Amino acid sequence: MRPHISLSIPILLLFSVMSQAETVEMTVHGLVCGFCAQGIEKRLRKFPATADVLVSLEQRLVAVGLREGTTISDAQLTDALEGAGYAVKGIRHTDTSMATLREQVKAGRE
Amino acid sequence: MMPKITMRAGALLTVLGTVVWTVSIAKPIAFAGGTTVMGEYGAGTMEEVQVFYAPSHHYSVGGGYLRLDSDVDESVKNIAYARGNYLVKRWNMSAAQANVFVWGGAGGASGNDFSGQAFTGNAGAQADYETRRIYASLKSDFYDSSEFTHRIDTLQLGVAPYAHEYDQLAVWLVVQGRTYTGNLYGGTEWAALLRIFKGSVWVEAGVTEDGNLQSMVMVNF
Numbered sequence: 001m002r003p004h005i006s007l008s009i010p011i012l013l014l015f016s017v018m019s020q021a022e023t024v025e026m027t028v029h030g031l032v033c034g035f036c037a038q039g040i041e042k043r044l045r046k047f048p049a050t051a052d053v054l055v056s057l058e059q060r061l062v063a064v065g066l067r068e069g070t071t072i073s074d075a076q077l078t079d080a081l082e083g084a085g086y087a088v089k090g091i092r093h094t095d096t097s098m099a100t101l102r103e104q105v106k107a108g109r110e
Numbered sequence: 111m112m113p114k115i116t117m118r119a120g121a122l123l124t125v126l127g128t129v130v131w132t133v134s135i136a137k138p139i140a141f142a143g144g145t146t147v148m149g150e151y152g153a154g155t156m157e158e159v160q161v162f163y164a165p166s167h168h169y170s171v172g173g174g175y176l177r178l179d180s181d182v183d184e185s186v187k188n189i190a191y192a193r194g195n196y197l198v199k200r201w202n203m204s205a206a207q208a209n210v211f212v213w214g215g216a217g218g219a220s221g222n223d224f225s226g227q228a229f230t231g232n233a234g235a236q237a238d239y240e241t242r243r244i245y246a247s248l249k250s251d252f253y254d255s256s257e258f259t260h261r262i263d264t265l266q267l268g269v270a271p272y273a274h275e276y277d278q279l280a281v282w283l284v285v286q287g288r289t290y291t292g293n294l295y296g297g298t299e300w301a302a303l304l305r306i307f308k309g310s311v312w313v314e315a316g317v318t319e320d321g322n323l324q325s326m327v328m329v330n331f
Contacts, residue, residue, distance in 0.1 A: 038330055056276060083142045
């Protein structure tokens, strides 16, 4: 039993890390019009890994919340945003929840 | 005094129109995979409906219908056309965006001052610059056939009372100046417009200095 237990702990830890939902935050230039920026959301939601999308014109931010255990490469995200007609200036992978980001964007308005 | 101002404004639009023509040529392109449907009522002088599909954010294809009612004589033209739009250049800045579009197409026209259908060529250009508080665009649309030649130059300057967020209602106050060539309208037609949009729907309405309705509806999906 002991070897079985000692193996299961790192495996569980590994699954725990792998299953943690990730958020990708992108700094985007050209975000000035909500009507025009719809293309961003439509393109990002086409990825099966996309759980949620947040666009903030004020923060020049596009964030994608990923489904647990899934990922989208930086190249795919950049292609999607450039295909929508915008310029990606930075990509950050964080563990900030989309709900927290929404609160931060809302707080920035006030 | 009034004719002098009108002539000066017309000359300005012509000069700006010439600048755009030398720089470029198209019509707004939504986004890759997006379809745009637009309808405009232009103060009784023009009415236009357009549908465009954009396979890429660089270009779109589609068609439209334009009715021109002369304010000078009794002539009426109905033009149906197929058109391609191309994004020549986009500048994505940290808090602004600027674009140059060009377009070209062909179709047929009928009118009450000539018989049958006249093959009609169409070309145009648009340059625009916007931040979340300021908007400026200049569009020149040219139609040519064996029976008529018309150019419609439209200048729009807009100010937003507040900077809208992506999920908020956007409100813009817009001043529009438009000139027509080919005996459609004398001088420059000025209009004050209220533009609002949210989500995929854009509505713009106002009045010209003659008290006529100027309006536009656009939907992206």
